[in-house]
Amino acid sequence: MSPVAVVVGPPGAGKTTIGEALAAALGVGFRDTDADVVATAGKPVTDIFTEDGEPAFRALEAAAVATALAEHDGVLALGGGSVLADSTRALLAAHTVVFLNVGLAEGVRRTGLSTARPLLAGVNPRATFKELLDARLPLYREIATVEVPTDSATPEEIVDHIVGALRAAPHQTPRPNQ
Ligand SMILES: Nc1ncnc2c1ncn2[C@@H]1O[C@H](COP(=O)(O)OP(=O)(O)OP(=O)(O)O)[C@@H](O)[C@H]1O
Numbered sequence: 001m002s003p004v005a006v007v008v009g010p011p012g013a014g015k016t017t018i019g020e021a022l023a024a025a026l027g028v029g030f031r032d033t034d035a036d037v038v039a040t041a042g043k044p045v046t047d048i049f050t051e052d053g054e055p056a057f058r059a060l061e062a063a064a065v066a067t068a069l070a071e072h073d074g075v076l077a078l079g080g081g082s083v084l085a086d087s088t089r090a091l092l093a094a095h096t097v098v099f100l101n102v103g104l105a106e107g108v109r110r111t112g113l114s115t116a117r118p119l120l121a122g123v124n125p126r127a128t129f130k131e132l133l134d135a136r137l138p139l140y141r142e143i144a145t146v147e148v149p150t151d152s153a154t155p156e157e158i159v160d161h162i163v164g165a166l167r168a169a170p171h172q173t174p175r176p177n178q
């Protein structure tokens with residue numbers, strides 16, 4: 001069993017929004033590893049960061065991603081920082097991975113009103129977001145099979161784009177060493 005598509009990208013890229021809409025368009029189930037981590041820990045992501053620390057969150061996240069990749073056959077959205085783990089990127093090499101890209105200004109705008117993202121809760125969310133994008137863009141691109149810019153597209157347009165890309169390459173050839 002393998003997800004139809006795994007959705008990755010920075011905070012605010014739309015992984016949850018687009019992932020849910022993509023699953024509905026394809027008539028498959030949707031799963032989000034952030035929700036899996038919250039269910040396992042029994043508390044919100046912010047509390048895990050505050051009470052247990054980011055390394056504890058990342059360990060829960062890597063385990064949640066490995067389980068979901070093995071169990072889920074619909075659309076799977078990953079937490080924004082999942083790609084930081086070498087083990088997760090190695091697992092993703094065998095999957096169809098949609099990278100939802102978002103630029104700095106739009107990413108800050110979309111995440112600005114929420115307090116639910118502990119990494120962006122500091123005094124200068126814009127600087128933090130820029131550091132995060134600089135560090136992660138190569139990692140998202142390393143494992144993506146489809147990259148979709150989202151800054152000036154509606155969720156409907158983005159879903160159409162992804163459905164078209166999946167139809168054009170329905171059976172991804174496994175990469176070497178998989
Ligand atoms: N294409 C889009 N155009 C405009 N707004 C969008 C778009 N995609 C998502 N949004 C909005 O941006 C916000 C963040 O979206 P969402 O929660 O889906 O992002 P995410 O990638 O799942 O973030 P996180 O990494 O924190 O889980 C939401 O308010 C959502 O409605």
Ligand SMILES: O=C(O)C1=C[C@@H](O)[C@@H](O)[C@H](O)C1
Pocket residue numbers: 010011034045078079080081082116117118119
């Ligand atoms: O980008 C990140 O590192 C994060 C994104 C969210 O999806 C959550 O997984 C958490 O807030 C961390």
Ligand SMILES: [Mg+2]
Pocket residue numbers: 015016017032034077
């Ligand atoms: Mg999300």
